[in-house]
Amino acid sequence: MAAFIIEGGHRLSGSIQPQGAKNEALEVICASLLSPSEVIIDNIPDIRDVNNLILLLKDIGVVVRKLGPSQYSFCANNVNLDYLNSDEFVQKCASLRGSVLMIGPLLARFGWAVIAKPGGDKIGRRRLDTHFLGFKNLGASFSHCSDRNVYKIKADKLKGCYMLLDEASVTGTANIIMAATLAEGTTTIYNAACEPYIQQLCKMLNAMGAHISGIGSNLLTIEGVNELQGTTHRVLPDMIEVGSFIGMAAMTGDGIRINNVSVKDLGIIPEAFRRLGVTVEIDGDDIIIPKHDHYQIDSFIDGTIMTLADAPWPGLTPDLLSVLIVVATQAKGSVLFHQKMFESRLFFVDKLIDMGAQIILCDPHRAVVVGHDHAFRLHAGRMASPDIRAGIALLIAAMSADGTSRIDNIEQIDRGYEHIEERLNSLGAHIMRI
Numbered sequence: 024m025a026a027f028i029i030e031g032g033h034r035l036s037g038s039i040q041p042q043g044a045k046n047e048a049l050e051v052i053c054a055s056l057l058s059p060s061e062v063i064i065d066n067i068p069d070i071r072d073v074n075n076l077i078l079l080l081k082d083i084g085v086v087v088r089k090l091g092p093s094q095y096s097f098c099a100n101n102v103n104l105d106y107l108n109s110d111e112f113v114q115k116c117a118s119l120r121g122s123v124l125m126i127g128p129l130l131a132r133f134g135w136a137v138i139a140k141p142g143g144d145k146i147g148r149r150r151l152d153t154h155f156l157g158f159k160n161l162g163a164s165f166s167h168c169s170d171r172n173v174y175k176i177k178a179d180k181l182k183g184c185y186m187l188l189d190e191a192s193v194t195g196t197a198n199i200i201m202a203a204t205l206a207e208g209t210t211t212i213y214n215a216a217c218e219p220y221i222q223q224l225c226k227m228l229n230a231m232g233a234h235i236s237g238i239g240s241n242l243l244t245i246e247g248v249n250e251l252q253g254t255t256h257r258v259l260p261d262m263i264e265v266g267s268f269i270g271m272a273a274m275t276g277d278g279i280r281i282n283n284v285s286v287k288d289l290g291i292i293p294e295a296f297r298r299l300g301v302t303v304e305i306d307g308d309d310i311i312i313p314k315h316d317h318y319q320i321d322s323f324i325d326g327t328i329m330t331l332a333d334a335p336w337p338g339l340t341p342d343l344l345s346v347l348i349v350v351a352t353q354a355k356g357s358v359l360f361h362q363k364m365f366e367s368r369l370f371f372v373d374k375l376i377d378m379g380a381q382i383i384l385c386d387p388h389r390a391v392v393v394g395h396d397h398a399f400r401l402h403a404g405r406m407a408s409p410d411i412r413a414g415i416a417l418l419i420a421a422m423s424a425d426g427t428s429r430i431d432n433i434e435q436i437d438r439g440y441e442h443i444e445e446r447l448n449s450l451g452a453h454i455m456r457i
Contacts, residue, residue: 024431024432024434025433025434025437025456025457026429026430026431026432026433026456026457027418027421027429027430027433027436027444027454027455027456027457028427028428028429028454028455028457029403029418029421029422029424029427029428029429029430029452029453029454029455030427030453030454031400031401031403031421031422031423031424031425031426031427031428032400032423032424032425033275033422033451033452033453034275034276034277034451035271035272035275035276035277035279035422035447035450035451035452036276036277036278036279036450036451037279037280037449037450037451038279038280038281038282039268039279039280039281039282039446039449039450040281040282040283041260041261041264041265041268041281041282041283041284042066042068042069042070042260042261042264042440042441043066043067043068043093043258043259043260043261044068044220044258044259044260044261044262044263045068045070045072045073045261045263045439046193046218046220047219047220047223047224047258047259048064048067048068048073048258049072049073049076049121049124050124050194050197050220050221050223050224051064051223051224051227051256051258052064052067052073052076052077052080052095052097053076053121053124053125053127053128053201054128054201054224054227054228054231055080055085055097055098055099056080056085056099056102056125056128056129056132057099057128057131057132057201057204057205057228057231057251058099058231058250058251058252058253059098059099059100060098060100060251060252060253061096061097061098061253062096062097062098062231062253062254062255062256063090063094063095063096063097063253063254063255063256064094064095064097064255064256064257064258065091065093065094065255065256065257065258066093066094066257066258066259066260067093067094067095067258068093068258068261068441069092069093069441069442070437070438070439070440070441071434071437071438071439072119072120072121072438072439073121075115075118075119075121076119076121076122077095079112079115079116079119079122079125080097080099082106082111082112082115083102083103083106083107083112084099084101084102084103084106085097085098085099085102086098086099086100086101098253102133104133107129107136107137108137110171112137113137113139113171113173114139116137116138116139117139122139123138123151123154123194123198124194124197124198124201126138126154126158126176126198126202127154127158127197127198127199127200127201127202128201128202130158130163130176130178130181130202131181131201131202131203131204131205131206132205134177134178134179134180135175135176135177135178136175136176137173137174137175137176138151138173138174138175138176139172139173151195152189153188153189153190153192153195153196153199154192154194154195154198154199155176156186156188156189157186157188157195157198157199157202157212158176158178158181158198158199158202160184160186161178161181161182161183161184161199161202161203161206161210162178162180162181162182162184162206163176163177163178163181164176164177164178180206180207181202181203181205181206181207181247182206182207182208183203183206183207183208183209183210183211183245183246183247184208184210184211185210185211185213186199186210186211186212186213187213187214188212188213188214188215189214190214191214191215191216191217191241191335191336192216193216193218193220193221195216196212196215196216196221196243197216197220197221197224199212200212200215200221200224200225200228200235200243200245201224201228203245203247204228204233204235204245204247204248204251205247205248205249205250205251206245206247207247208246208247209244209245209246209247210244210245210247211242211243211244211245212242212243212244212245213241213242214241215240215241215242215243216241216335216336217239217240217241217336217337218336219259219262219285219288219290219336220259222238222239223256223258223259225238225243226238226256227254227256228251230254230255230256231251231252231253231254232248232250232251232252233245233248233251234246234247234248259285259288260283260284260285260288262284262285262288262289262290262292262340263340263342263343263412263439264439264440265281265284265289265292265310266289266292266295266296266340266342266343266346267343267346267415267419267440268281268312269281269292269293269296269301269303269310269312269346270296270346270347270349270350270416270419271419271422271447272312273296273299273301273312273315273318273350274349274350274353274419274422274423275419275422275423275452276312276314276315277314278311278312278313278314279311279312279450280306280309280310280311281309281310281311281312282308282309283308283309284308284309284310285308286305286308286310290336290337290339290340291337291338291339292339292340292343293305293310295331295339295343295347296347296350297321298320298321298329298331298358299318299320299321299329299347299350299351299354299358300315300317300318300319300320300321300354300355300356301315301318301350302315302318316397317355317396317397318353318354318355319354319355319356319396320351320354320355320356320357320358320394321356322356328357328358328359329356329357329358329359330358330359330360330361331344331347331358331359331360331361332360332361332362332363333361333362333363333364334363334364335364341362341363341364341365341368342411342412343412344360344362344368344369344412345368345371345412345413345415345416346412346415346416346419347360348360348369348372348375348382348390348392348416349375349416349417349419349420350419351392351394352375352380352381352382352392352394352395352401352420353394353395353396353397353400353401353423354392354394354396355394355396356394356396357391357392357393357394358391358392358394359389359390359391360389360390360391360392361388361389362387362388362389362390363388366387366388367387368410368412368413369384369387369388369389369390370384370387370409371409371410371413371416371417372384372390374404374406374417374420375401375416375417375420377404377406378401378402378403378404378420378424379395379399379400379401379402380392380395380401380420381393381394381395400423400424400425401420401423401424401425402424402425402426403421403424403425403426403427403428404421404424404428404429405428405429405430405431406428406429406430406431407430407431407432408430408431408432408433408435408436409432409435410435411435411436411438411439411440412439414430414432414433414435414436415436415439415440415443417430418430418436418443418454422447422452422454433456444456
């Protein structure tokens with residue numbers, strides 16, 4: 024197990040480039056399974072979850088070539104269907120949550136897939152019902168293999184239909200979209216997720232020959248086609264990493280420029296930080312965060328305490344609440360955070376409390392942060408990263424703290440952040456991997 028040793032108190036300055044978006048990369052890489060032709064994807068992040076998915080595609084027979092530092096070619100013209108039934112494949116799927124996105128393409132193109140409960144963050148129940156119900160609506164059937172604890176899903180031919188999703192699940196929407204592209208007839212998906220990464224997936228599929236309309240809305244129409252071709256696609260910058268860098272700059276920066284962030288795809292992320300008093304300047308497609316000696320949390324128009332809550336897009340992404348909580352610990356004022364979408368994601372605040380943060384954890388979904396206004400700094404500690412986003416939040420806290428901290432289980436951070444210590448050290452941080 025690896026760990027970070029962080030010497031706090033060093034100010035960051037300079038410019039940094041966000042990596043390609045993790046969640047989009049997982050979706051579009053799996054979409055390459057829909058075609059026997061070559062699919063070239065650029066701006067793929069070099070992170071654990073994505074690299075493990077690429078290895079899994081190689082295992083099932085996809086020809087993968089690395090064309091450059093972040094560019095890959097995928098050709099799924101000779102998929103080994105026998106391997107999909109193996110215990111080894113099931114075990115690898117169970118350790119990688121992104122593997123669930125293979126189900127839709129495999130079902131659509133080959134008529135069956137094997138499903139194991141996928142791994143990932145320990146942030147509460149993350150059910151797959153939306154995926155299964157969507158496939159069932161398209162005509163698939165399920166059988167449970169009790170001896171291996173897996174489900175096998177089959178469909179001689181998927182048939183388009185109207186469906187109303189029970190929740191706007193991002194991975195559920197992506198899986199159903201990919202399955203529907205090769206279904207007979209027209210599929211209409213209402214209450215679809217509409218995040219920029221879903222939009223990117225749809226645009227890529229259309230470039231491959233799919234007929235998807237309503238992109239960017241929660242009502243998608245997919246006219247099934249017989250086959251899809253190859254294409255070239257570029258992954259967006261990772262909005263969660265952009266938000267993480269904004270938080271770092273506010274807490275520890277002497278002036279940081281975040282380059283090429285695709286401002287139009289950030290939604291209300293910049294405004295969420297502004298509500299905490301952080302100055303976020305837009306310069307073309309870059310974001311500039313000046314040095315902050317103080318920043319003050321807004322209140323609502325009627326004077327009541329500010330509340331920040333996550334919501335499906337275009338609401339505030341739940342992946343950034345952890346970072347916003349850390350930033351609020353050094354603001355002037357108080358703010359209530361309401362984590363609605365996951366059950367256990369706020370439990371990491373105990374570690375911030377141990378570092379001296381004034382936080383009241385009301386229940387698994389709500390926490391009140393009373394800002395220090397830099398009256399005193401957080402103090403160093405030893406902690407472990409429970410998930411990707413809590414891990415980066417703890418790293419920000421440690422960088423701003425007095426003394427030297429240690430963060431264990433940083434494999435969780437590596438799942439979502441590319442060479443993070445090298446990139447932050449280039450800005451002036453003192454982070455050592457051991």
